[in-house]
Amino acid sequence: MSGWITRAALVAASLLSVVALPAAASGLAQLKAFIEGARTGTATFRQVVASKSARVPQESSGTFAFARPGKFRWTYDKPYSQLLVGDGDKLWIYDRDLNQVIVKKLDRALGATPAALLAGNNTLEANFDLADAGSAEGLEYVEAKPKSPDTGFERVRIGLKENLPKTMELQDSFGRVTQLMFDSFERNPALDPGTFKFVPPPGADVVGN
Numbered sequence: 001m002s003g004w005i006t007r008a009a010l011v012a013a014s015l016l017s018v019v020a021l022p023a024a025a026s027g028l029a030q031l032k033a034f035i036e037g038a039r040t041g042t043a044t045f046r047q048v049v050a051s052k053s054a055r056v057p058q059e060s061s062g063t064f065a066f067a068r069p070g071k072f073r074w075t076y077d078k079p080y081s082q083l084l085v086g087d088g089d090k091l092w093i094y095d096r097d098l099n100q101v102i103v104k105k106l107d108r109a110l111g112a113t114p115a116a117l118l119a120g121n122n123t124l125e126a127n128f129d130l131a132d133a134g135s136a137e138g139l140e141y142v143e144a145k146p147k148s149p150d151t152g153f154e155r156v157r158i159g160l161k162e163n164l165p166k167t168m169e170l171q172d173s174f175g176r177v178t179q180l181m182f183d184s185f186e187r188n189p190a191l192d193p194g195t196f197k198f199v200p201p202p203g204a205d206v207v208g209n
Helices: 002-020 027-037 114-119 123-127
Strands: 040-050 058-067 071-078 082-087 090-095 100-105 128-136 139-146 153-161 164-172 177-187 205-208
Touching (some): 027 128, 027 164, 058 114, 071 114, 082 114, 128 153
Parallel strands (some): 100 205
Antiparallel strands (some): 040 058, 040 177, 071 082, 090 100, 153 164
16 A cells, blocks of 8 residues: 555656646747847857759858847858858958958848848847747747848748757748758857958958948
């Protein structure tokens, strides 16, 4: 009899522990916590771009760093080398193979790149209508629909866990879908201010303002 009581007590304790487990915060709550709590960050990423015209998706990978508001460094390492730097005022896009630099005002570019979306203070709220989009495979999702056609995207879907973005899916007006998977995300590391400065290399063709 005592053994039965012991087993029953263990079962009851197990059930209580399951009931006591806290539910994961919603996608919107985690996104807000990420924007407010991660003032700087670094991560590695893998990117897959699929379009209606291309039979084989384009894959690339690299590293990402940001400092709010609006400063970021997005580096593609494979299979080609490209650098995007937001210095808080301008967006610099450097193609090493072409030795070409494209420069834009950052306020016009905000919302036009995944890096700008993640590095802004209120970029998503300003440019998109946000809504919780349920959960799947341990992630809480947020669906973002643009308020104007100038964002460059028809929709953005962000998957979060422990107040950090783990995936992003961006669909543009041409039907192209960009999927991003983030790994090794470090929250609030000390970053050299020079990380977010860019000087065009000698001889580079600079296009834009």
